[in-house]
Amino acid sequence: MNLREKKAAKKREDILRSASLVISRKGFHHTTMEDIAAELLMTKGSLYYYFKNKEELLFQCHDLILSNAFNQLEDIYGKEISSGEKMKAAIKVHLDIAIQEKEIFNLTVKPEQIFSKEYIDPIVKKRDAYAGLFDRMIQQGIQKGEFTVNQKKMARMIILGAANWIQVWYSPEGEFSKEEIEQIYADYLLKILT
Amino acid sequence: MNLREKKAAKKREDILRSASLVISRKGFHHTTMEDIAAELLMTKGSLYYYFKNKEELLFQCHDLILSNAFNQLEDIYGKEISSGEKMKAAIKVHLDIAIQEKEIFNLTVKPEQIFSKEYIDPIVKKRDAYAGLFDRMIQQGIQKGEFTVNQKKMARMIILGAANWIQVWYSPEGEFSKEEIEQIYADYLLKILT
Amino acid sequence: MNLREKKAAKKREDILRSASLVISRKGFHHTTMEDIAAELLMTKGSLYYYFKNKEELLFQCHDLILSNAFNQLEDIYGKEISSGEKMKAAIKVHLDIAIQEKEIFNLTVKPEQIFSKEYIDPIVKKRDAYAGLFDRMIQQGIQKGEFTVNQKKMARMIILGAANWIQVWYSPEGEFSKEEIEQIYADYLLKILT
Amino acid sequence: MNLREKKAAKKREDILRSASLVISRKGFHHTTMEDIAAELLMTKGSLYYYFKNKEELLFQCHDLILSNAFNQLEDIYGKEISSGEKMKAAIKVHLDIAIQEKEIFNLTVKPEQIFSKEYIDPIVKKRDAYAGLFDRMIQQGIQKGEFTVNQKKMARMIILGAANWIQVWYSPEGEFSKEEIEQIYADYLLKILT
DNA sequence: AATGAATGAGACTTCATTCAT
DNA sequence: AATGAATGAAGTCTCATTCAT
Structure with missing residues (x-):
């Protein structure tokens, strides 16, 4: 895994961690992609760069x-x-x-x-x-x-x-x-x- | 409770029972008002006569x-x-x-x-x-x-x-x-x- | 077909006709559900009452x-x-x-x-x-x-x-x-x- | 046209050819910039170096x-x-x-x-x-x-x-x-x- | 009492485009 | 010259809710 891939992997993990956090806070069914993105100061569109849905x-x-x-x-x-x-x-x-x-x-x-x-x-x-x-x-x-x-x-x-x-x-x-x-x-x- | 009220109360219970049934079948978060109504051969609009939401x-x-x-x-x-x-x-x-x-x-x-x-x-x-x-x-x-x-x-x-x-x-x-x-x-x- | 069904059928046809019209005007791939609805002074959500998608x-x-x-x-x-x-x-x-x-x-x-x-x-x-x-x-x-x-x-x-x-x-x-x-x-x- | 320009022109043509190919395969409206780039083992961002949009x-x-x-x-x-x-x-x-x-x-x-x-x-x-x-x-x-x-x-x-x-x-x-x-x-x- | 119809907010997703590196 | 990453606008679809009849 080169530097770039490492970075991407790290980002993916960051997203997962943030997602966990938001879900813990808002409950599972009330967590939207927007919420997850906002936690990371990203836009929801960007999430789709890392996860297909x-x-x-x-x-x-x-x-x-x-x-x-x-x-x-x-x-x-x-x-x-x-x-x-x-x-x-x-x-x-x-x-x-x-x-x-x-x-x-x-x-x-x-x-x-x-x-x-x-x-x-x-x-x-x-x-x-x-x-x-x-x-x-x-x-x-x-x-x-x-x-x-x-x-x-x-x-x-x-x-x-x-x-x-x-x-x-x-x-x-x-x-x-x-x-x-x-x-x-x-x-x-x-x-x-x- | 007069007759009409009794009837309404009975209907309300019917709805609750049907709702339980549908929810058991489809899972909680996938049950819509439409589903509940359909089970009773009603339309979802009618549910709002018995329950405010x-x-x-x-x-x-x-x-x-x-x-x-x-x-x-x-x-x-x-x-x-x-x-x-x-x-x-x-x-x-x-x-x-x-x-x-x-x-x-x-x-x-x-x-x-x-x-x-x-x-x-x-x-x-x-x-x-x-x-x-x-x-x-x-x-x-x-x-x-x-x-x-x-x-x-x-x-x-x-x-x-x-x-x-x-x-x-x-x-x-x-x-x-x-x-x-x-x-x-x-x-x-x-x-x-x- | 009773009156109500006739009405619904008529509406469905109205929608189809309007859709044709809009499509003729804007071209096929640029016609959105919103466009079609707007032509009929409806909201796009309503279209889904008549057509599943x-x-x-x-x-x-x-x-x-x-x-x-x-x-x-x-x-x-x-x-x-x-x-x-x-x-x-x-x-x-x-x-x-x-x-x-x-x-x-x-x-x-x-x-x-x-x-x-x-x-x-x-x-x-x-x-x-x-x-x-x-x-x-x-x-x-x-x-x-x-x-x-x-x-x-x-x-x-x-x-x-x-x-x-x-x-x-x-x-x-x-x-x-x-x-x-x-x-x-x-x-x-x-x-x-x- | 100097060498660099020639190279660029050649690349531009390559892209056009690949684009044609992909479009033939996937149909016009389903071909994305990503698809075209992928055919050439490029990324879609790169296409914008050769074509403005x-x-x-x-x-x-x-x-x-x-x-x-x-x-x-x-x-x-x-x-x-x-x-x-x-x-x-x-x-x-x-x-x-x-x-x-x-x-x-x-x-x-x-x-x-x-x-x-x-x-x-x-x-x-x-x-x-x-x-x-x-x-x-x-x-x-x-x-x-x-x-x-x-x-x-x-x-x-x-x-x-x-x-x-x-x-x-x-x-x-x-x-x-x-x-x-x-x-x-x-x-x-x-x-x-x- | 009941319903058909309509609404609108909100969710997911796609994708052309931009830009720092 | 090229790319990874991010963006945002736009589109489809769902569904609780409302309301005239």
């Missing part, structure tokens, strides 16, 4: 965040700690992202509400890969004798579902700090696996 | 379903059974509704994405009242010595969050029947309270 | 004119006159329409420049049916011994091509009246068939 | 082809053959170009659909000069006693119109070869002059 931009946006989440989880999975510790760390990472990128992260949940057919498949695949990392952690815990759980898939879905829900009510001004919440969540959810 | 219609729609849920939960709360049994029954009811009315039920979650300020307050109130019933069940369980839980609110949110998530993946064609799923969910989630 | 409107426009032409030709074909007379009358009708509706009539010629796949087929079919009437007249003339021509198809295409060309240069202010032109054209083109 | 480029494009056609016709006109032979040869050349460069050649027909006022005049002039060569051939034929025709202009327009039409239906995969078609056309059209 709104859907593509949104998809990349989502992909960036989910990839990021996936990588963090993989790091955790690779660590030399107990499965319980891994699981707790993973839950905390997940909560972090769910809070920070709630709008975008939600796209994962109901892609069909926004994306057309061609995009849904890769989104679902990535989502499943992400969830699969939780499955592997649970499996590992069972093998090590740390966890006792019959319905692995369902346990995983309960955990992720509970964690996702945090966006609904979390507020920085709340009674507990984010760290405290993450700790409590992790502790409670671990109960399901034992 | 789309937002009002949606609000009523949501209100109807949430009221319904609330009533079912109250019945359960009033029964002469153990708190554990109540909680399980409540979770099953919640799962039922989350599956059946997923699109509408979701409005509760992020009212600000759709509703303007004036509507958010009553929605949040109703939602909190609904959640409050869970809180009361938990409280009762603690007093009776059935449950052991420090962070009551958070436990409740974990339970509801996990339950809400079911919409994301539930399919009638899945491996487990709805009843089996409800049973498993109830069992696992009860672990959090003990 | 621009392409559909254009298609109907074209269809109306070509159907009209087809009917006139059929009448001529059914008359009890010599094939030479029929042919001359047909050429005159064709010239008339080519002059009056030149822009729209041209769509027949190159539908692929404007229409998407789904529309091209019916257009081509209608066009071929129209041309087919000329073929039948020629065939009839040959059977009656009035015409002598080996390459029937090509002769027809030469005749229609020459006739279509009139739009390029015809002007009401020209040296000859429309009637004179039509007479001369008909005479000259008949030579090809003998 | 799209209209100018198109005009030159058209001019090149029409000049070419004119030259070929002049050659024929200068030959020592009968007027009938000249006419046939001219028709064949015209058919050739009409087939090969149909999109561009069509600009001649309706310049006002694409060009602004300032360009129309020179285009019409060139077109008339081109048509004038046909007129001169006809005139010559009359003087030599080869042709008998009262309305010379109209005869010429019939001939050119018929010939232009060939683009509408000609296909390399058709029943007749291009050469056969040209022969038949020339024969039939000559009938008009006698």
Whole structure:
């Protein structure tokens, strides 16, 4: 990648980041291309130089965040700690992202509400890969004798579902700090696996 | 209420029910006034005789379903059974509704994405009242010595969050029947309270 | 068809007629939905009440004119006159329409420049049916011994091509009246068939 | 013209040639500056170094082809053959170009659909000069006693119109070869002059 | 009570054109 | 000489809403 391509790639990322920001602020369905452009002091026409349409931009946006989440989880999975510790760390990472990128992260949940057919498949695949990392952690815990759980898939879905829900009510001004919440969540959810 | 008013009230309910149906089918953001009217073999103009605008219609729609849920939960709360049994029954009811009315039920979650300020307050109130019933069940369980839980609110949110998530993946064609799923969910989630 | 439907049908026709007019004036590719609406003192949004999109409107426009032409030709074909007379009358009708509706009539010629796949087929079919009437007249003339021509198809295409060309240069202010032109054209083109 | 100017002139011609090609492929109204540039592995910005805007480029494009056609016709006109032979040869050349460069050649027909006022005049002039060569051939034929025709202009327009039409239906995969078609056309059209 | 018709604001998208480098 | 990037005008289309009948 030469300098120019790097610059363009950087710009593309800038756009994605701005888009995330605006979406977080205005909510997904009220964010227009104009809004995204304005955030960057660009005109909406320029966005089309970098992304072929709104859907593509949104998809990349989502992909960036989910990839990021996936990588963090993989790091955790690779660590030399107990499965319980891994699981707790993973839950905390997940909560972090769910809070920070709630709008975008939600796209994962109901892609069909926004994306057309061609995009849904890769989104679902990535989502499943992400969830699969939780499955592997649970499996590992069972093998090590740390966890006792019959319905692995369902346990995983309960955990992720509970964690996702945090966006609904979390507020920085709340009674507990984010760290405290993450700790409590992790502790409670671990109960399901034992 | 005279006959005419009764008729109008009935019609209003018909509209709400049809709206729920269409929204379930097409997803929230892709449902137009036209769609709702078509389901009833009406024209969209007529809807405005019964509801002053789309937002009002949606609000009523949501209100109807949430009221319904609330009533079912109250019945359960009033029964002469153990708190554990109540909680399980409540979770099953919640799962039922989350599956059946997923699109509408979701409005509760992020009212600000759709509703303007004036509507958010009553929605949040109703939602909190609904959640409050869970809180009361938990409280009762603690007093009776059935449950052991420090962070009551958070436990409740974990339970509801996990339950809400079911919409994301539930399919009638899945491996487990709805009843089996409800049973498993109830069992696992009860672990959090003990 | 009840009154209301009649009214709507009439409006649709009004729109088509206005569209034809505007297109004649501004040329095909410079006519916007706004232009068409303005001609009728409507707003562009209203056009979409009657036609689902621009392409559909254009298609109907074209269809109306070509159907009209087809009917006139059929009448001529059914008359009890010599094939030479029929042919001359047909050429005159064709010239008339080519002059009056030149822009729209041209769509027949190159539908692929404007229409998407789904529309091209019916257009081509209608066009071929129209041309087919000329073929039948020629065939009839040959059977009656009035015409002598080996390459029937090509002769027809030469005749229609020459006739279509009139739009390029015809002007009401020209040296000859429309009637004179039509007479001369008909005479000259008949030579090809003998 | 120094080397640099020569190079630029050559490049300009390259562009015109590529433009013709792309236009033939994609149709006139669907050809963008981007398309033309892409064909040459340039970027659209660069085109503006050689042509001040799209209209100018198109005009030159058209001019090149029409000049070419004119030259070929002049050659024929200068030959020592009968007027009938000249006419046939001219028709064949015209058919050739009409087939090969149909999109561009069509600009001649309706310049006002694409060009602004300032360009129309020179285009019409060139077109008339081109048509004038046909007129001169006809005139010559009359003087030599080869042709008998009262309305010379109209005869010429019939001939050119018929010939232009060939683009509408000609296909390399058709029943007749291009050469056969040209022969038949020339024969039939000559009938008009006698 | 209901509807057909019309409206207009706003969204997405395309593309010729400009310009600093 | 060439280009990457940005712009802005213009066009199509959607849809909640209004209103006379």
